[in-house]
Amino acid sequence: MPLHVQASPGDRLVARETASIGDLRVMLLRFACSNFRSIKEKQEILFTAAKHVKEHDEAARTVDGLSKERVLPVVALYGANASGKSNMLKALEFFQRGVLFSQFEWNSGINRQPFLLDFALKDQASSFEIDFLVGGVRYHYGFVCDDKAVLEEWLIATSKSGPRVWLHRDAEGTSQYRGKIRDQGQAIKKAGFERENVLALTLLMQGKNSEMEGIHNFFSRKIDFNYPDQESDETLSLAYDEAIWSDVNKLLANADSGIEDIKIERTTSTYFNVFDESKNSTSYRQEPIFRHTMAKPDDYFKKNQESHGTIRLFNLSGPALMALRTGSCLCIDELDASLHTMLSRAIIRLFMDPKTNPKGAQLLFTTHDTNLLSTDVLRRDQVWLTEKDKGGATHCYPLSDFKTKPTDDIEAGYLAGRFGAIPFLPPWRSLIGGEG
Template sequence: MLINFTVGNYRSFKENKTFSLNATSFQEHKEFIREGNGIKFLPVVAIYGANSSGKSNLLSALQMMKKILLFSVKTNPTEILITDPFLLDEQNKHKPTFFEVVFLSEGNTYKYGFEYSKDKINAEWLYTIKNEREKLLFIRNDNGIGVSKDFPEGVDKESSTADNRLFLSLVAQLNGKISLAVMNWFEKLKYFSGITDSEFKIYSCNYLFENNENSLKAKDFIKSMDLGFTDIQKAETDIKDYAFSEINSEMKETIEQEIPNLWDKLLPPKWNETNIPIFKTGHLFRKSDGTVTEVFFRNDKMESEGTKKIINISGPIVEALSKGETFVIDELDAKLHPLLTKKIIEIFNSPDTNPNNAQLIFATHDTNLLSNKILRRDQIWFAEKNRDDESTDIYPLSEIKEQNGEKIRNDRVYEKDYINGKYGAIPYLKD
């Protein structure tokens, strides 16, 4: 489970900013709070802010950290690393990017982070945390890599690490127990875009029809959303039809006419006959004699965008709930009715439907969710751009104070206050 994440010099994040899922001492919805290894944390956090405020950059930073770590061991020693620094300051363009996470994995709490630039890993560190005390396992800086006696799996591996590779990934490749626990946590971290959810429909289609307990849970999840169909089935279509499923037939015909031998150019020969799994949804059909039968339609052609999204993300959501994983999604509310978004939040917040302490972290513009009946004050975060240098700042509702110095009370109408600019993180619109 993610406890906090710090990012600096990445896209709109000029300075280091920390996003926390630590639970505060607020008394509302205490049933939402989870605990592990002596740490109280939150299962759901929502992030609000104007367009271009940096909400998406915060979530993509976590995904970038994951990618760099997981692919580091495959990095060629002369390969340039992918960087995306804050570009509106001359000094930042040449500074390293900073990533750090604190998380729970396999009963232990770890703090892992690194700084990197195009040609090298500038710094790297790993700590364990117990009873709020940190114990160093290894640290890397300009002087080299120092390994603690509490991290024996890293001993004598220091000189084997190239300048542009992460030490942790090397030790994990050699089956180090602690380093594998860290890597496994990152591998289970799920990041999705709520707008381009169609990329997950093959994943969810296979997940739904594995005929096991989790596939039944995924079907139950879809049924709980009351999407208006009676059943869901798996079917297949060829890869060419699948590729064109999001565009109309007229455009498809035009493309094929304008680009002769299109598929020979796009696909290897062995893929030309490949079938892709798809969904079909069942609906009641009333005949003229009064009898009722069930008919099935391809959901990618007949169902609404919101219905398709729920089906497409059902697999990853149920898997996260089943395994206690962290599920990060940008624009969760896109294409969805507010009540469906609220239902998903309730599933993650409830210990009954989320017994494995999975987490949902999402960016949204849906102000209907800004309610003390749905979220605690520490579950609501805001992203706001500095008007002077366009850098992003992030802060939770739980830290905002009234003019009298008191923190925002939980009986406030959060939605109204936010729209009226009381919490910041809204567009500056001229009359």
């Protein structure tokens, strides 16, 4: 479903949807974890709207399966350097990979990275849990593990008829399968496929079951991650799709980057084959090349000739446009890295506006850009703050927990330390040994 991106007044990029609006079928509602990297006690982030927050009311979505809650399309994580905001994304990524690949990646141990500033926690369990929506059914899934084994695991499905426990597994290795996965679970037990270091959900998703197919689709196709140093492979892979590649071109052109056209250049290199001295081997590599507005028709610049900002926007454009097309959740670490505030705002607004985001795509990102704290960009329940206590443990809480007035300058209040989650520095001269 192509999105045609065109410029409009100010800093906004508006995408025009040309096909029918789809149902909001798959959405992330909540994620929580404990004893992972800098996260000691259980911390959570929510994509459900706070009832007392009224700004940008149109952004909070009403979704089948949630009668009393609405879902937010964007959540931002703020905090000082090393406050642990990126660790919330890394915890979600560890969780996702565990669900998909525990059968293969956990054979030699579970690399869970416990909180190390409290020695006692090294041998204590870590926990991870998620709430998500698939086809009008709310699922609550989680597991507890240490370095060697899964100690507990559960899956609860809540539909119009109420909550049902489909899966429960305890530290003694006893597992119970009920509801729509009962027969499949019993077959797994009978075949002897259960192992202490493999998640039951990993095994369940390999069977033919419509419910499990929906859950597998959520974990495998509806959560994507992007990091500042990530290469452009994901955007490059979209070049075969004429409609979305056209949107990548339009996105960069409308971002005032000076880019008029982007093509893919395929290069080859030959190297000595150590296994067969009579033959040389050839490798192929694809790289984007860029033509600027004032350049001659055949003059294209290579990637290493472009600015960091242009390359960062190119690397983000593919994942962002695909998320909008498929209704998935894109998790970006350091959205503001090499990007101007106006471009960050434009990306956020593509997800915030129901007209440009009819599939219910979601955006979770970390940032230091305080210009985005204005309530004309984000609701207060979309801003989550992270800070460390004296013991080095991360705490995560929403801005909506604080009483604010519509006239309050949120950015100024944040920088003044009203909401926490900022670095507290001594007088600047003392930073390098001078007098305060």
